[in-house]
Amino acid sequence: MGILNKILTAFRGGATEVGQGIVDANSTRIFEQEIRDAEKHLTKAKRDLTEVMAKEMQASREVDRLKRAVAEHEGYVAQALEKGNEALALEVAEKIAELDQELNDQQSANESFSAHATRLKELVRKTERQVTDYQRQLTMVKTTESVQKATATITDSFAGSNSKLLNAKDSLERIKARQQSFDDRLKASETLAEENSDKALHDKLAEAGIGEQKSNANAVLDRIKARKG
Amino acid sequence: MNIHNIANHLNELGDNSHTGFQFDCYPIDGDVEVLQVNVVGREEIPVFVSVTDNQILCISYLWGEDEVNQERRSEMFETMLELNIPMPLSSFAKIDDKYVVYGALSVQSSMEEIEQELSVLSDNCLEVIDELVDYLK
Numbered sequence: 203m204g205i206l207n208k209i210l211t212a213f214r215g216g217a218t219e220v221g222q223g224i225v226d227a228n229s230t231r232i233f234e235q236e237i238r239d240a241e242k243h244l245t246k247a248k249r250d251l252t253e254v255m256a257k258e259m260q261a262s263r264e265v266d267r268l269k270r271a272v273a274e275h276e277g278y279v280a281q282a283l284e285k286g287n288e289a290l291a292l293e294v295a296e297k298i299a300e301l302d303q304e305l306n307d308q309q310s311a312n313e314s315f316s317a318h319a320t321r322l323k324e325l326v327r328k329t330e331r332q333v334t335d336y337q338r339q340l341t342m343v344k345t346t347e348s349v350q351k352a353t354a355t356i357t358d359s360f361a362g363s364n365s366k367l368l369n370a371k372d373s374l375e376r377i378k379a380r381q382q383s384f385d386d387r388l389k390a391s392e393t394l395a396e397e398n399s400d401k402a403l404h405d406k407l408a409e410a411g412i413g414e415q416k417s418n419a420n421a422v423l424d425r426i427k428a429r430k431g
Numbered sequence: 432m433n434i435h436n437i438a439n440h441l442n443e444l445g446d447n448s449h450t451g452f453q454f455d456c457y458p459i460d461g462d463v464e465v466l467q468v469n470v471v472g473r474e475e476i477p478v479f480v481s482v483t484d485n486q487i488l489c490i491s492y493l494w495g496e497d498e499v500n501q502e503r504r505s506e507m508f509e510t511m512l513e514l515n516i517p518m519p520l521s522s523f524a525k526i527d528d529k530y531v532v533y534g535a536l537s538v539q540s541s542m543e544e545i546e547q548e549l550s551v552l553s554d555n556c557l558e559v560i561d562e563l564v565d566y567l568k
Contacts (some may be wrong), residue, residue: 227531236458283566317432338536341484341485344483345486345488348463348483348488348524349481349488349490350526350527351461351462351463352461352463352465352479352481352488352490353526353527353529354461354462355459355461355463355464355465356459356465356467356479358461359459359461359467363515366495368475368497369494369495369499369567370493370494370560370564370567371560371564371567372475373475373476374475374476374557374560374561374564376473376475377473377475377476377557380472381472384472420523
């Protein structure tokens with residue numbers, strides 16, 4: 203049974219009270235111990251694997267050496283026979299028989315190391331997979347518990363103070379209203395700044411005698427004189 | 432990484448944040464330490480930050496089950512599922528009888544990433560409430 207199922211069962215059973223864990227603290231500790239044990243096994247299996255692989259390589263080198271030695275001695279037998287030295291040929295043949303025996307032994311040792319290494323590799327893979335899975339499950343339990351405890355902390359804190367979590371609609375409205383009033387103020391001050399800069403420019407233009415001029419007595423007199431003339 | 436590092440960073444940030452927001456942080460004592468982060472101007476919807484062994488969780492409460500218009504509950508669920516992927520960095524969840532949006536970060540995250548997470552979460556929250564308000568009473 204997966205851990206998700208346990209978590210859901212605990213939720214449905216109402217295990218959401220503080221102190222009422224999804225999986226009780228004791229079994230979490232046991233679980234953590236299991237993970238540590240599995241990790242220890244993993245380390246040992248990896249060390250064993252390294253050792254076996256080294257032996258495998260050693261045996262394989264020995265096999266090569268013996269094969270070369272057999273071939274070499276077979277050459278000697280042929281040469282002895284060519285020279286008609288049957289007695290020497292027989293002596294070398296005996297040596298070859300010894301080498302053959304040794305070669306057989308080394309080959310079977312090599313095969314056994316290979317098989318052992320394969321088994322250990324498989325074991326390492328399985329254990330690694332299991333440790334990862336245990337850790338994932340433990341993370342789920344711990345996260346769930348931590349979120350529940352955090353929720354309890356938050357709830358307690360709000361219950362203990364005068365502030366409270368408002369409902370969603372009211373919260374949104376208040377935030378929006380605040381944003382709106384900020385925007386309004388910003389806009390108002392922008393408009394004001396704009397007007398001020400317009401007015402300032404206008405004043406400068408008037409001072410320089412550009413643009414619309416205030417009518418004054420001299421101007422009126424000039425205008426009438428011009429019409430008469 | 433713990434909530435106090437985060438609080439110190441955010442409080443010292445002042446006007447120099449990368450997100451244009453100002454944050455006020457209040458650690459809450461309890462079984463699990465929680466940091467209440469208020470985004471200035473949005474104090475009604477705080478973000479709650481807690482740090483576990485392997486992740487930083489940022490959670491904002493949307494509304495309670497009691498606020499949901501029960502007749503449109505499954506419609507609301509469907510909308511939430513549809514919005515879950517498009518909504519950047521945050522996801523919907525339910526804790527006890529409260530609906531939340533949350534974001535989870537690695538404990539190796541930088542302060543800038545946490546800042547970004549908080550501001551996006553806050554934005555998402557407002558947008559979600561605005562969008563889903565029709566499903567509420």
